[in-house]
Amino acid sequence: MSIDIDTARKVAHLARIAVAEDDLPKLAGQLSGILTFMEQLNEVDVEGVEPMTSVTPMRLKRREDVVTDGGYQDKILKNAPDAREGFFAVPKVVE
Amino acid sequence: MSLNKLTIADARDALRKGETTSVALTEACLAAIDGADALNAFCAKTPEIALAQAAAADARIKAGDAPAMCGIPLGIKDLFCTKGVATQAASNILAGFKPEYESTVTQNLWDAGAVMLGKLSMDEFAMGSSNETACYGDVVNPWKIDDRKLTPGGSSGGSAAAVAADLCLAATGTDTGGSIRQPAAFTGIVGIKPTYGRVSRWGVVAFASSLDQAGPMTKSVRDAAIMLGAMASVDPKDSTSADIPVPDFEAALTGDIRGKKIGIPREYRLDGMPAEIEKLWDDGIAMLRDAGAEIVDISLPHTKYALPAYYVIAPAEASSNLARYDGVRYGHRAKLGAGDGITEMYEKTRAEGFGPEVQRRIMIGTYVLSAGFYDAYYNRARRVRALIKRDFDLAFADGIDAILTPATPSSAFGLGEMQDADPVAMYLNDVFTVTVNLAGLPGISVPVGLDSKGLPLGLQLIGRPWAEGDLLNHAYVLEKAAGFSAKPAKWW
Numbered sequence: 001m002s003i004d005i006d007t008a009r010k011v012a013h014l015a016r017i018a019v020a021e022d023d024l025p026k027l028a029g030q031l032s033g034i035l036t037f038m039e040q041l042n043e044v045d046v047e048g049v050e051p052m053t054s055v056t057p058m059r060l061k062r063r064e065d066v067v068t069d070g071g072y073q074d075k076i077l078k079n080a081p082d083a084r085e086g087f088f089a090v091p092k093v094v095e
Numbered sequence: 096m097s098l099n100k101l102t103i104a105d106a107r108d109a110l111r112k113g114e115t116t117s118v119a120l121t122e123a124c125l126a127a128i129d130g131a132d133a134l135n136a137f138c139a140k141t142p143e144i145a146l147a148q149a150a151a152a153d154a155r156i157k158a159g160d161a162p163a164m165c166g167i168p169l170g171i172k173d174l175f176c177t178k179g180v181a182t183q184a185a186s187n188i189l190a191g192f193k194p195e196y197e198s199t200v201t202q203n204l205w206d207a208g209a210v211m212l213g214k215l216s217m218d219e220f221a222m223g224s225s226n227e228t229a230c231y232g233d234v235v236n237p238w239k240i241d242d243r244k245l246t247p248g249g250s251s252g253g254s255a256a257a258v259a260a261d262l263c264l265a266a267t268g269t270d271t272g273g274s275i276r277q278p279a280a281f282t283g284i285v286g287i288k289p290t291y292g293r294v295s296r297w298g299v300v301a302f303a304s305s306l307d308q309a310g311p312m313t314k315s316v317r318d319a320a321i322m323l324g325a326m327a328s329v330d331p332k333d334s335t336s337a338d339i340p341v342p343d344f345e346a347a348l349t350g351d352i353r354g355k356k357i358g359i360p361r362e363y364r365l366d367g368m369p370a371e372i373e374k375l376w377d378d379g380i381a382m383l384r385d386a387g388a389e390i391v392d393i394s395l396p397h398t399k400y401a402l403p404a405y406y407v408i409a410p411a412e413a414s415s416n417l418a419r420y421d422g423v424r425y426g427h428r429a430k431l432g433a434g435d436g437i438t439e440m441y442e443k444t445r446a447e448g449f450g451p452e453v454q455r456r457i458m459i460g461t462y463v464l465s466a467g468f469y470d471a472y473y474n475r476a477r478r479v480r481a482l483i484k485r486d487f488d489l490a491f492a493d494g495i496d497a498i499l500t501p502a503t504p505s506s507a508f509g510l511g512e513m514q515d516a517d518p519v520a521m522y523l524n525d526v527f528t529v530t531v532n533l534a535g536l537p538g539i540s541v542p543v544g545l546d547s548k549g550l551p552l553g554l555q556l557i558g559r560p561w562a563e564g565d566l567l568n569h570a571y572v573l574e575k576a577a578g579f580s581a582k583p584a585k586w587w
Contacts, residue, residue: 018439
């Protein structure tokens, strides 16, 4: 399966990474190379094999549904590129 | 001997006998670090924190009752969140990030009295095998044989270089596909990746959550046993941390492996494998046989498919994990033009913040998880992963105690030499190590010899799940038999 320039553009957009139009052919080539490498997996007979969900057979832990942490808004906001009035600030989303 | 050259075990014994102090050890390491800027291993130095922790450790040792790691100066990989200290995963997208919290692993180490010298460079987001993708520039291997600068391996290359050059007594690393074991082999040190779930992932910047494990990088197998014991814990903050108590790993080092069965997987004998690697492997087999172990030829038939499965699963998980770097909550945000909305903010921020290899992996991951390809790539890879694990399960069910393989397909290569190569060529560095992550097993790299150029080579031992003590004991026997004592000549 090879990736053409349109697919590369679409994948970049899905990944929310801006890629210049001039860089798309090289990117498409590299992604195609990696996917070709993955095609080897098609040789394997996986009939009846369940996809692995957990490498060690264990059940995820459960706990009481109660608040155990929190209450430090200032710490949460401290590393934000733009925080105002106790909130993260972003460009206008709704017209 | 200079104090910075000590092993953890020797420093611990000297501290307990009152022959030295943690402050003296720490000052020796800080001086070594300041004299080693040419290696570019440390990306943040924290001498004030180090000296305060060392003074506290000395008081604790004086009072008696200090744990083994008390007073031991360490380097910390930049992937571990350290409270108030820059933590960037060697990426521009986390520029300026200072966590408000401490990772469980580092907290465990500080609780045991260990000392933080600073943060160690790595491949960006732990994606790489040569330490050439860090935003801080390349890390240089202290081993040097000609004019070239060599790679320390990756992704824990800063950790490996710092330990090999005696800038610290030991360092933390993380391993998703070989990132502890390959750099350990390239620099002549010991590195262990524990069983998945043995060490908490809480507060460690995530790459591929089903594969990531932290572990120690040390100058000896005994040190690895001591430090792993301090890093490991049962952690309610990590839902994949196993409810299995942490044993005394050092106590497992009996040096006796008589009657143990060592598996030699025939699929690891690759076509075109360098003769030196093959000879090293044969030497290792002879060493374990001489120690009284039984050598058994085994088959792990799906080995060949481990790398392609890994390069579906790891990028898929990474594309999801790295979605959080959006310029909103921490790190870098791109300067926006007039009329730019939130989508432009995401796209520009991520284009500026992530390096090319990270971008490639995010996009591959996005592609294999996208509608129409999820079954063909992602689910197929997870099925193959189940088969790879089954290969190991069957070998262990047959009575195999440990598996011996080469650690890497070559010794350290020159920085920049792989620059024009296909990305897949770099991925082949992980060919012997990646199966262990896919199967969630413990694996350790032990330095065994030098190649004809004079560079270190390592062998890998793979153990049963949760049997790190037994695995370390096998490694201890191999270490003693190999008698590897070479050190890089100081040029920096």
